[in-house]
Amino acid sequence: MHKFSVAELSKGLKNKDFSSVELTKHYLRRIDRSDLNAFITVTEDLALSQAKEADSRLAKGNANVLTGIPYAHKDIFCTKGIKTSAGSKILDPFISPYDATLSYKLNTEGMVMLGKTNMDELAMGSSNENSYYGPVNNPWDKKRVPGGSSGGSAAAVAARLSAFATGTDTGGSIRQPASLCGITGLKPTYGRVSRYGMIAYASSLDQAGPITQSAEDAALVLNTMAGFDDKDSTSMNKDVPDYTENLNNSIKGLKIGIPKEYFSEGLDDGVAKVILQSIKEFESMGAIVEEVSLPNSAYAVPTYYIVAPCECSSNLSRLDGVRYGYRCDDPKDLNDLYLRSRSEGFGEEVKRRIMIGTYALSAGYYDAYYLKAQKVRQLISEDFKKAFQRVDVIMGPVSPTTAFELDAIKDSVSMYMADIYTLSVNLAGLPGMSIPAGFSNNLPVGLQMIGNYWSEEVLLNVAHQFQTQTDWHVHLPENT
Amino acid sequence: MSLDKKQVKEIAQLARLNINDSEAQLATVELNNILNLMAELSEIDTEHVEPMAHPLDMSQRLREDVVSETDLSEEFQAIAPKTGKKHFLVPTVIE
Numbered sequence: 001m002h003k004f005s006v007a008e009l010s011k012g013l014k015n016k017d018f019s020s021v022e023l024t025k026h027y028l029r030r031i032d033r034s035d036l037n038a039f040i041t042v043t044e045d046l047a048l049s050q051a052k053e054a055d056s057r058l059a060k061g062n063a064n065v066l067t068g069i070p071y072a073h074k075d076i077f078c079t080k081g082i083k084t085s086a087g088s089k090i091l092d093p094f095i096s097p098y099d100a101t102l103s104y105k106l107n108t109e110g111m112v113m114l115g116k117t118n119m120d121e122l123a124m125g126s127s128n129e130n131s132y133y134g135p136v137n138n139p140w141d142k143k144r145v146p147g148g149s150s151g152g153s154a155a156a157v158a159a160r161l162s163a164f165a166t167g168t169d170t171g172g173s174i175r176q177p178a179s180l181c182g183i184t185g186l187k188p189t190y191g192r193v194s195r196y197g198m199i200a201y202a203s204s205l206d207q208a209g210p211i212t213q214s215a216e217d218a219a220l221v222l223n224t225m226a227g228f229d230d231k232d233s234t235s236m237n238k239d240v241p242d243y244t245e246n247l248n249n250s251i252k253g254l255k256i257g258i259p260k261e262y263f264s265e266g267l268d269d270g271v272a273k274v275i276l277q278s279i280k281e282f283e284s285m286g287a288i289v290e291e292v293s294l295p296n297s298a299y300a301v302p303t304y305y306i307v308a309p310c311e312c313s314s315n316l317s318r319l320d321g322v323r324y325g326y327r328c329d330d331p332k333d334l335n336d337l338y339l340r341s342r343s344e345g346f347g348e349e350v351k352r353r354i355m356i357g358t359y360a361l362s363a364g365y366y367d368a369y370y371l372k373a374q375k376v377r378q379l380i381s382e383d384f385k386k387a388f389q390r391v392d393v394i395m396g397p398v399s400p401t402t403a404f405e406l407d408a409i410k411d412s413v414s415m416y417m418a419d420i421y422t423l424s425v426n427l428a429g430l431p432g433m434s435i436p437a438g439f440s441n442n443l444p445v446g447l448q449m450i451g452n453y454w455s456e457e458v459l460l461n462v463a464h465q466f467q468t469q470t471d472w473h474v475h476l477p478e479n480t
Numbered sequence: 481m482s483l484d485k486k487q488v489k490e491i492a493q494l495a496r497l498n499i500n501d502s503e504a505q506l507a508t509v510e511l512n513n514i515l516n517l518m519a520e521l522s523e524i525d526t527e528h529v530e531p532m533a534h535p536l537d538m539s540q541r542l543r544e545d546v547v548s549e550t551d552l553s554e555e556f557q558a559i560a561p562k563t564g565k566k567h568f569l570v571p572t573v574i575e
Contacts, residue, residue: 097555190535204534302518323568327561333571343498351497358495372521374531413513429535
């Protein structure tokens, strides 16, 4: 059963080929036997009671498309009555008293939550090695990382421990692990999916999206995830199309832009080969390929590593040991309480980014760093605007390499380079996607597709057409 | 621009983080690497560029001033490290 896509599972449940309880038990057994460390919390009892509920809705005929489908929820989304740690020791004791809008929506749809997935602490990382709960293994090669920060979600879907998973993407945290784990991941336009109850890292960049086996599944799930939310002041009040409607449109005449800057030094040859081959595949399907230029893309890394730490240093001031989360033992005064709760509660990378942000925002340095970065952010965004006057979709690699080995990257700046092709999409607020495009040395390679604002429908259509012509997305790791 | 260990310790204090000597040593190297990376931005002429604070051209929505939240104070108190009489308790600030 675990080899079925969400679309197939939905049909199976409707036709009574299996029940949601049977399906849920099957996935729970798979999770139990797995050694990937993909989950922080497995919610077995909740899952079984949600599955029973779903079966009764299915029997009564008032089920929706996703009713009864088991999924894995990134541990960054608040779930009422269930631990929501965001991969951090400081939130290890945090049992959320409320549901994130996304959790509420998936519940209302009648879906079954199998558990909360592992992630880099507070969504900061590209390898899932920054989690308080330990690293996650890549199902394609357990000595390697799954990518991050949504590493647990990506590994869970790749190993079919779940039909799909939720993720969040601040600088590549859906697309990069999707690429490294050989699955499909979509980061929607900023403002498309509610951020209410999603633990904030960098508020002008964070966006939630689906991590799935295929573009068709991503469309099904996005239909439920997307939409205006009164509780999120940055949520866009804009109609949500039926993302499945145009999946089968022909892509003949589609204009694909290839940014030359995405194929310069630092890109692994094996990855480049797969990406160029997949672009040829699009040409054979009738798409027109032309070169575009994103001249400021080289500055995406420094710009992001000013903007994101500034926002995070401000956002994370709320984690102070006073109202919720971890508090140090026997604080001698209030300052000691703040200092020790935070120092003991945060991991190394989080502290580093808080310090960078604190410095960049401090008196005398604001103009040199934060203001400068905001100006370059504008230039990066304008590059995309110019390119989208000529083309419909931009394509290139997601990650400069395939999955790297655990403990292989030791210094932070080298790790930041793992997201060199994904960061600018968040800075501009555009939608982006990673789809499986082939293998290099038996490790999956993802193709990145970047669309104009609110063009998720186009990305999903293009991705689905590719997946009708290729079978990269149905390849599975050994023994799956 | 390069930071020394003393400055790094000051920044840590501003951010309400304690770091010991060996952590400060490592943090100084890492933070300077990151600052070197950031220095690349000085190559770009941004004199006439408007700063971009947010990806969407949108202004904050206004809404009617009506109560939309129910009182969840008990639930929020229940998960706090230390509480008393509807307060979050911390060590004494004023004797």
